[in-house]
Amino acid sequence: MLGPILETFIGGLLTGVLYSLVALGFVLIFKASGVFNFAQGAMVLFAALSLARLSEVMPLYIALPLTVVIMVALAYAIEFLVLRPLINQEGIILFMATLGVANFLDGFGQTVWGSDIYKIDLGMPKNPIFIFESVFPGGLLIDPSELIAAVICAVLVVVLAIFFQVTRVGRALRAVADDHQAAQSVGIPLNQIWLLVWAVAGIVALVAGMMWGAKLGVQFSIALVALKALPVLILGGFTSIPGAIIGGLIIGAGEKLAEVILGPVLVRAFDLAGGGIENWFAYVLALMFLLVRPQGLFGEKIIERV
Amino acid sequence: MLYREAGQFKTTYNADQAIFPISQDRWFVTIVVLFAFLGMPLVAGQYLFTEVLIPVLILAIAAIGLNILTGYCGQLSLGTGGFMAVGAYAAYNLALRLPELNIIVVFLLAGVMAMLVGLLFGLPSLRIKGFYLAVATLASQFFLEWAFARVKWFTNYAPSGSVAAGKIDLFGFPIETPMQKYLFVLSLVVVFAMVAKNLVRSRIGRMWMATRDMDIAAEIIGIRPLTAKLSAFAISSFYIGVAGALWGFLRLGAWEPLAFDINRSFQVLFMIIIGGLGSILGSFLGAAFIVLTPIFLNQLPSILGIPLSTAAISHIEFMVFGALIVFFLIIEPHGLARLWAIGKEKLRLWPFPY
Numbered sequence: 239m240l241g242p243i244l245e246t247f248i249g250g251l252l253t254g255v256l257y258s259l260v261a262l263g264f265v266l267i268f269k270a271s272g273v274f275n276f277a278q279g280a281m282v283l284f285a286a287l288s289l290a291r292l293s294e295v296m297p298l299y300i301a302l303p304l305t306v307v308i309m310v311a312l313a314y315a316i317e318f319l320v321l322r323p324l325i326n327q328e329g330i331i332l333f334m335a336t337l338g339v340a341n342f343l344d345g346f347g348q349t350v351w352g353s354d355i356y357k358i359d360l361g362m363p364k365n366p367i368f369i370f371e372s373v374f375p376g377g378l379l380i381d382p383s384e385l386i387a388a389v390i391c392a393v394l395v396v397v398l399a400i401f402f403q404v405t406r407v408g409r410a411l412r413a414v415a416d417d418h419q420a421a422q423s424v425g426i427p428l429n430q431i432w433l434l435v436w437a438v439a440g441i442v443a444l445v446a447g448m449m450w451g452a453k454l455g456v457q458f459s460i461a462l463v464a465l466k467a468l469p470v471l472i473l474g475g476f477t478s479i480p481g482a483i484i485g486g487l488i489i490g491a492g493e494k495l496a497e498v499i500l501g502p503v504l505v506r507a508f509d510l511a512g513g514g515i516e517n518w519f520a521y522v523l524a525l526m527f528l529l530v531r532p533q534g535l536f537g538e539k540i541i542e543r544v
Numbered sequence: 545m546l547y548r549e550a551g552q553f554k555t556t557y558n559a560d561q562a563i564f565p566i567s568q569d570r571w572f573v574t575i576v577v578l579f580a581f582l583g584m585p586l587v588a589g590q591y592l593f594t595e596v597l598i599p600v601l602i603l604a605i606a607a608i609g610l611n612i613l614t615g616y617c618g619q620l621s622l623g624t625g626g627f628m629a630v631g632a633y634a635a636y637n638l639a640l641r642l643p644e645l646n647i648i649v650v651f652l653l654a655g656v657m658a659m660l661v662g663l664l665f666g667l668p669s670l671r672i673k674g675f676y677l678a679v680a681t682l683a684s685q686f687f688l689e690w691a692f693a694r695v696k697w698f699t700n701y702a703p704s705g706s707v708a709a710g711k712i713d714l715f716g717f718p719i720e721t722p723m724q725k726y727l728f729v730l731s732l733v734v735v736f737a738m739v740a741k742n743l744v745r746s747r748i749g750r751m752w753m754a755t756r757d758m759d760i761a762a763e764i765i766g767i768r769p770l771t772a773k774l775s776a777f778a779i780s781s782f783y784i785g786v787a788g789a790l791w792g793f794l795r796l797g798a799w800e801p802l803a804f805d806i807n808r809s810f811q812v813l814f815m816i817i818i819g820g821l822g823s824i825l826g827s828f829l830g831a832a833f834i835v836l837t838p839i840f841l842n843q844l845p846s847i848l849g850i851p852l853s854t855a856a857i858s859h860i861e862f863m864v865f866g867a868l869i870v871f872f873l874i875i876e877p878h879g880l881a882r883l884w885a886i887g888k889e890k891l892r893l894w895p896f897p898y
Contacts, residue, residue: 274675323874329675330620331877334817337810338869345862353855465682465806472679510694518690521683525668528680532672542760 245380246494252384254490255391256453259446260467261474261482262395263439268476269415270435271321272329277336279464280343281440283456285309286447287347290356290456298360309440312343317433344461353458358451387449394445395483398438402479411435415477469524475537484535489520496523547891563741580730585723593722594795600828600835601729602790607815607827608740609783614813615821616744617776618756619669623681624812626688627781628788629804630658633698635789636707640700647712647719651732651789658785659778661688666777670770673759685806692801708798725794732790736783741824743779752776753822784812818872820879829880837865 260282267275288308292301320335360383402408413421414431422428450460470489474481496519504510533539547568554560564570588597606628613619635654638645645653665684672680692698699707712719719728743749754762755772763769792799811834819830841861845852852860876883 274678320870320874324877327873327877330614330817330821331873333620333675333678334814335870335873337814338866338873341866341869342863343866345859345864345866349856349859349863353859468679468682472676476675508695510696514690514694518683518686521680521686525680525683528672528676529668532676534676 243495243498246498247491248380249384250491250494251487252381252388252490253494254470254486254488255384255388255483256446256449256486257463257467257470257490258483258486259387259391259394259442259449260463261470261486262398262479263442263446264467264471265474265476265479265482266398266435266439266442269479270411271414271432272332272418273321273336274329274333274476275336275439276333276464277316277340277343278439278443278467279461280340280347281309281312281443282447282450282463283458283461284312284343284347284447285440285444286358286451286456286460287351287356289444289448290358290451291351293358294356305444306441309444310437313436313440314433316436317429321432321436322429340461344458348458356451356456358448358456360448360452383452387453390445390449391483394442395479398479407431407434466520469520472534473524473527475534477538478534478536481534481536485524489523492523493520547888547894549892561745563745577734581727585727588723588726590722593726595839596835597726598722598729598795600831601726601733602787602795603812603815603835604828604831605733605736605790606784606787606812607819607831608737608824609780609787610812611816611819611822611824611827612740612744612752612783613776613780615816615823615826616749616756617752617773617780618759619666619773619776620675620678621681621780622678622806622809622813623665623684623688624784625804625806625808626685627658627662627784628791628808629688629692629801630661630781631655631785631788632792632799632804633692633707634658634785635793636709637698637700639710639712639793643710647714651786651793654789655782655786658788659782662777662781662784663774666774666781669773669777682806685809689801689805692804704800706798706800709793709796712793719794729790729794732786736786737824737828740783744824748772748775756822814869816879818869818879820881823879823881825884826879826881829884833880837868841865 260278263278263281264275267273267278285305285308289301289305292304296304316339320339321332324332324335400408402411410421410426410431411434413424413426414428418428421431446463447456447460450463454460466489467486470482470485473488474483474485493516497514497516500519501515504515527535531537547566549566549568552565552567554565559565564573584597606624609627610621610624613621631654634657635650638650638653639647642650661684665681668680669677693705699705714728717724719725744752751762751767751772752775754765754767755769755776759769762772788804792803796803815830815834816827817830818833819828820826838861841864842857845857845860872879
């Protein structure tokens with residue numbers, strides 16, 4: 239009995255890493271500009287679509303940098319056309335604007351690149367591997383591509399952490415996150431910082447899109463992954479990069495375990511037409527955490543003043 | 545010239561505090577309502593009723609509901625679709641299991657049911673604020689969507705999972721044709737809008753607005769956050785629940801939980817943002833804009849004579865819609881209601897420069 243549960247747990251953790259990747263994009267932008275960027279999911283889809291279609295006509299090592307260029311251009315367009323005119327508006331207005339951007343990107347991506355299901359072939363090993371065969375009968379089944387995704391994600395997080403903590407630009411980013419006006423008054427160029435953050439978020443979206451695309455195929459449903467990343471976000475806290483990672487792991491493992499363990503119990507108890515509690519369990523789990531810590535696990539303590 | 549309040553003296557406090565203190569406004573609203581009741585049935589065709597007028601009116605009720613919560617009380621909610629589903633399924637079950645109930649009672653009870661669920665999901669708002677709350681309300685959206693898809697009792701054990709509303713009649717008069725449905729919805733909308741307009745002008749409305757503007761300051765001057773926030777959740781959910789029941793019974797006829805998915809939540813949220821946060825008039829303008837724009841965009845290629853596949857049209861529709869939202873937010877972040885107010889202000893002087 240323990241074997242399958244442990245297997246589910248590990249599978250959940252690895253899926254959770256992918257949620258973390260999407261949540262990371264949200265956190266970066268929220269940290270630096272206070273914008274709750276709902277378009278992150280659309281950006282993931284757009285990046286994945288671009289990469290998939292470009293890699294059809296050229297080798298991956300050319301397509302990848304080209305997609306990075308596209309994402310940076312997109313970041314520039316968003317900064318110039320949407321954020322700059324809306325500077326100093328309330329959070330909810332900016333949030334709505336990103337909803338508009340999400341709509342636009344969903345349509346734009348599919349108009350330009352097409353709306354079928356595309357494949358991204360990263361050349362990752364497909365055959366599942368087994369570990370701990372001596373401990374459990376049959377061993378534990380693990381998908382190597384998910385393992386690679388986890389490693390890439392870990393590397394990305396370390397790089398981002400170093401970038402934020404050590405470099406000059408990173409310090410500027412944190413200054414902008416703390417206080418826009420104060421940062422601007424000591425000479426930090428706000429527009430450039432925002433452009434940079436959106437570009438980095440675009441590249442994180444590209445990585446997330448690559449991983450999801452390799453796993454599920456590139457299709458519209460990737461944009462919906464963003465909805466899975468939201469509970470990760472509130473669980474970990476909107477402003478914390480480690481929070482996004484830990485939150486992703488908790489949500490990923492939690493929802494898979496709940497589906498396997500809690501699902502059948504609920505189905506039997508209430509005579510349901512199938513389980514599928516994955517869709518809301520993550521949210522309810524995150525809500526439970528929030529009732530104890532309203533700013534998420536690692537969010538900055540909310541200090542309110544009148 | 546036309547819109548001048550010069551010479552309209554108010555001699556009582558009541559006259560000063562009237563909903564429409566200026567007589568031109570009173571006349572305008574009266575004419576619009578009279579035209580909606582008497583003129584529209586004469587000129588409008590079936591398509592206009594079913595595809596434009598009925599959806600706009602029903603969604604306007606939902607938008608008023610969400611506006612009470614988000615626009616007046618400042619609690620951002622993304623769970624509108626879920627609460628509409630509660631209203632729709634409650635009405636379905638009430639009509640099915642208690643067929644002798646009057647249809648208006650059914651709709652109101654459906655609203656009450658949504659209100660109770662709204663109260664439950666509003667509880668976290670006492671602890672969580674801002675975008676954290678917005679994401680938390682998504683929990684209600686996904687949970688409710690799931691519950692109506694999976695719990696068989698709600699759908700009366702229908703094998704397909706979709707339910708169909710029966711025929712409805714009001715005091716013996718059947719409500720079948722689009723025009724009858726339109727008049728029925730219109731009457732409800734007028735009542736609901738009046739009640740909402742008066743609510744937000746009353747003590748409770750001022751409580752909501754104080755909480756929205758700065759909740760701690762509101763608490764310090766003696767407004768209970770519990771009462772303010774939960775009453776906003778309750779009344780908002782009531783409106784949204786009634787809108788959901790109407791949407792199911794009069795717009796769709798037969799539906800499944802997918803009709804109330806997260807896109808519905810966003811649709812209503814778009815309405816109040818485009819229309820104007822904290823404005824009853826804005827709820828109507830926003831509803832009209834959001835319903836009409838896709839219809840217009842859909843027709844545009846064939847009007848211009850550009851041959852496009854359906855998929856391409858829907859993608860371009862997405863694009864234009866998204867761009868329009870951003871465009872509107874940039875030119876007027878306070879919505880169509882604000883544009884309307886600016887227009888009226890200009891009309892006071894027009895055609896003179898000052």
